[in-house]
Amino acid sequence: MCVSHNDEEPQATEPKGHKRNLSQGTDASPVRRSKRQRSSTNLKELSSKESDSEADQHLKSPEGKPKQTKKTQAASATKKAAPKKKTVCQESAEVKAESDAEPEAPKPKPARKRVTKTKESKETEAMPLAARTKGLKMFVGAHVSAAKGVFNSIHNSEQIGGNAFALFLKSQRKWDNPALSDEHRDEFRKLCTEKGYDAAARRHVLPHGSYLVNLAQNDEAKAKQAYTSFLDDLRRCEALGIKLYNFHPGSTNQTPLPEALGRLAKSLTKAITETSTVIPVLETMCGHGNTIGGQLSEFKDLLALIPKEHHDRIGICIDTCHSFAAGYDLVTPKGFKAFLDEFDELIGIRFLKALHLNDSKAPFGSKRDLHANIGTGFLGLRAFHNVMNEPRFEGLPMVLETPIDKVEGMDEDEGSESETGAKKKGKKAKRPAGASAATVQDPGIWAKEIKLLESLIGMDPEGEEFKALEAKLSEEGRETREKQQQQYDKKVETDKKKEAKAKGPGKGQKSLMDMMKAK
Numbered sequence: 001m002c003v004s005h006n007d008e009e010p011q012a013t014e015p016k017g018h019k020r021n022l023s024q025g026t027d028a029s030p031v032r033r034s035k036r037q038r039s040s041t042n043l044k045e046l047s048s049k050e051s052d053s054e055a056d057q058h059l060k061s062p063e064g065k066p067k068q069t070k071k072t073q074a075a076s077a078t079k080k081a082a083p084k085k086k087t088v089c090q091e092s093a094e095v096k097a098e099s100d101a102e103p104e105a106p107k108p109k110p111a112r113k114r115v116t117k118t119k120e121s122k123e124t125e126a127m128p129l130a131a132r133t134k135g136l137k138m139f140v141g142a143h144v145s146a147a148k149g150v151f152n153s154i155h156n157s158e159q160i161g162g163n164a165f166a167l168f169l170k171s172q173r174k175w176d177n178p179a180l181s182d183e184h185r186d187e188f189r190k191l192c193t194e195k196g197y198d199a200a201a202r203r204h205v206l207p208h209g210s211y212l213v214n215l216a217q218n219d220e221a222k223a224k225q226a227y228t229s230f231l232d233d234l235r236r237c238e239a240l241g242i243k244l245y246n247f248h249p250g251s252t253n254q255t256p257l258p259e260a261l262g263r264l265a266k267s268l269t270k271a272i273t274e275t276s277t278v279i280p281v282l283e284t285m286c287g288h289g290n291t292i293g294g295q296l297s298e299f300k301d302l303l304a305l306i307p308k309e310h311h312d313r314i315g316i317c318i319d320t321c322h323s324f325a326a327g328y329d330l331v332t333p334k335g336f337k338a339f340l341d342e343f344d345e346l347i348g349i350r351f352l353k354a355l356h357l358n359d360s361k362a363p364f365g366s367k368r369d370l371h372a373n374i375g376t377g378f379l380g381l382r383a384f385h386n387v388m389n390e391p392r393f394e395g396l397p398m399v400l401e402t403p404i405d406k407v408e409g410m411d412e413d414e415g416s417e418s419e420t421g422a423k424k425k426g427k428k429a430k431r432p433a434g435a436s437a438a439t440v441q442d443p444g445i446w447a448k449e450i451k452l453l454e455s456l457i458g459m460d461p462e463g464e465e466f467k468a469l470e471a472k473l474s475e476e477g478r479e480t481r482e483k484q485q486q487q488y489d490k491k492v493e494t495d496k497k498k499e500a501k502a503k504g505p506g507k508g509q510k511s512l513m514d515m516m517k518a519k
């Protein structure tokens with residue numbers, strides 16, 4: 001992770017979390033907000049953790065990095081083009097990739113909280129948290145930070161042992177972004193090949209679209225703005241040699257669904273004709289409010305509106321948390337199979353190009369987009385066992401968007417600060433002393449989840465090993481689930497009352513009268 005530096009530019013910052021559709025205004029608030037904060041925190045942590053220095057890698061190069069043993073050598077060998085600066089991170093990354101000798105321990109060192117932030121410690125922190133597992137048919141990774149340049153996402157993915165990864169190509173929360181520089185583009189392409197993310201025609205890299213973009217937008221000016229940004233992203237993908245591009249289907253903005261799908265199909269078709277290789281991939285959603293993409297049938301309807309000749313340029317990404325929240329049982333083997341059968345029947349399994357692997361803090365069918373760490377939510381480890389052993393998912397990128405806060409609660413503000421360059425320094429300053437206590441974003445959590453998921457391949461779900469893991473993770477999330485369940489039950493109750501009120505003419509009237517009387 002050399003990455004992170006949020007400090008500077010708005011370039012693609014953020015990682016994780018949850019992606020929701022801003023365009024829709026609906027509930028976004030609490031959930032989204034917290035998520036965002038988290039993400040920022042994320043970066044922050046990374047940055048603080050890893051480099052500070054590394055910032056403009058292209059420019060400066062604090063050479064003399066001590067440490068780095070053999071890695072340095074290997075790294076430097078490969079590395080020439082890029083000015084030394086990145087050395088720190090980069091090297092470690094390379095090392096990982098290249099030298100299997102490494103400790104390889106899957107265990108992510110949870111935040112090695114920096115005790116001293118000397119260069120040495122920084123370097124230590126930049127050491128890989130886990131080595132990539134080779135030879136698997138399942139390509140698991142996470143949505144990593146691309147702060148300070150898209151190529152940093154590669155280092156970040158390497159750092160956590162990811163065999164696939166997602167990133168933002170530009171700030172996901174701003175309309176205006178600097179163009180992709182040739183330098184960053186070349187560095188990305190070079191590293192992708194060097195680090196072996198190039199396999200399968202770079203289909204293991206899955207950029208995530210901006211939260212601002214709603215291709216189903218009904219307002220003309222806004223639609224144009226959304227389309228421009230979307231097309232710009234697709235072009236960035238092509239410049240980077242990336243074949244897949246994940247985005248949210250958008251929101252109806254309270255217009256009839258068929259009309260919204262019509263607008264979406266039209267924009268999408270146009271974007272496809274204006275590009276040549278990248279495949280836009282629509283993500284399944286939780287079905288909240290006016291969000292499009294909760295039901296699989298909506299994708300079927302959308303595809304029907306797009307000329308067949310373009311169908312090989314369209315994909316679907318299943319987000320486990322979203323689809324579960326939308327009402328699809330992915331937990332029981334039977335439900336999981338039924339879901340995929342329905343997918344195949346309505347859409348066609350050939351359209352499935354990627355997965356987002358997230359557990360759900362909110363209950364089944366709640367239509368809430370709340371990502372939980374693998375095995376701790378309502379999906380539970382069983383669902384992920386289904387996923388990791390599904391032959392139809394072989395070769396597809398599987399991206400974690402799970403929370404990586406090290407300590408619960410707080411620190412959110414700090415997180416947001418990290419997004420502004422200036423603050424960063426201050427932040428760092430305070431971080432030092434084993435301030436390790438505060439909440440920090442810990443990519444080591446992803447490193448661990450990746451290994452966990454990979455370990456499920458071929459594991460007997462009825463065996464002791466699985467049962468023990470399942471129980472342990474379930475216990476970790478028990479409190480959160482109980483809390484969320486209560487909230488959900490309360491909401492269902494409230495909705496029922498509202499409905500009853502609306503229905504019963506008598507009752508409705510009565511309450512109205514009461515209100516008047518009260519006045």
Ligand SMILES: [Zn+2]
Pocket residue numbers: 017018019020321322369370371
């Ligand atoms: Zn989400």
Ligand SMILES: [Zn+2]
Pocket residue numbers: 019283319356401
């Ligand atoms: Zn997702």
